[in-house]
Ligand code: SF4
Ligand code: SF4
């Protein structure tokens with residue numbers, strides 16, 4: 001009777017975690033659809049329905065000195081971790097889609113091909129900070145070319161305004177509004193110059209999206225955790241966030257399902273820690289853990305001696321146990 005209740009309790013918990021993950025996915029896809037729709041239909045004149053999703057993007061907010069948006073995201077990150085990266089960032093959602101598609105077919109929540117599963121990776125802390133300092137220096141110096149090249153929102157906006165919007169305009173028969181004069185209204189540029197600027201922008205946009213998708217197919221959110229200046233900034237805060245992923249070493253059976261499904265590569269089962277500066281709060285790991293051992297919580301629960309696992313008693317030979325025996 002006790003075991004029946006326990007099983008029921010665990011399966012209810014798992015269902016709930018899967019639902020939380022589903023809501024997160026729906027939010028991110030909704031935000032991406034809204035942004036894509038707004039930029040495709042309106043170009044640089046974004047329609048009202050999509051205006052708010054543009055206003056909440058971080059680097060544009062910083063570049064336009066919108067302190068309120070910046071502070072709101074810092075507070076949200078301090079509370080919940082990098083939820084920005086798992087919901088409103090368009091490039092994050094593009095990476096998730098590319099990563100997911102490249103890992104089909106999926107069996108039991110994980111890629112059927114074991115080689116396509118994720119692994120823990122060591123943090124590239126120095127590289128992250130060097131790039132962040134470089135981007136900040138450019139921003140302060142007014143040199144926007146490099147920040148706009150690696151800022152995720154700007155890169156996605158470029159894709160929509162140089163490719164999708166002109167495509168929409170040609171289909172619908174409306175005038176294209178994409179031209180380099182947007183920054184300096186009133187200035188008249190020759191059509192050839194407009195065409196060249198648009199083609200260059202389109203080439204950069206396509207290359208960026210291809211590079212991002214390629215990295216996502218190989219290593220999930222690796223760009224988020226090495227290159228992206230927004231991710232590095234948020235990671236500095238999420239390191240101290242109130243809610244974090246935490247592994248209960250009493251419950252963990254070292255089955256490795258969470259590691260195999262962690263696109264951030266930030267779950268280290270050797271010491272049962274989750275690098276919250278790289279965790280993008282996607283809830284994939286919590287939905288994969290059948291033992292309710294990894295949780296999104298404000299109260300950490302870790303044994304001081306992580307070797308004290310219940311691996312042997314709870315499961316027949318798991319991968320970790322087999323490796324130990326070899
Ligand atoms: S790290 Fe950068 S690219 Fe990745 S989801 Fe966050 S803001 Fe977007
Ligand atoms: S029991 Fe849960 S936390 Fe432990 S390795 Fe398996 S999935 Fe990860």
Ligand code: SF4
Nearest residue numbers: 262264279282283285
């Ligand atoms: S630790 Fe969990 S929530 Fe964080 S990135 Fe990995 S799978 Fe997503």
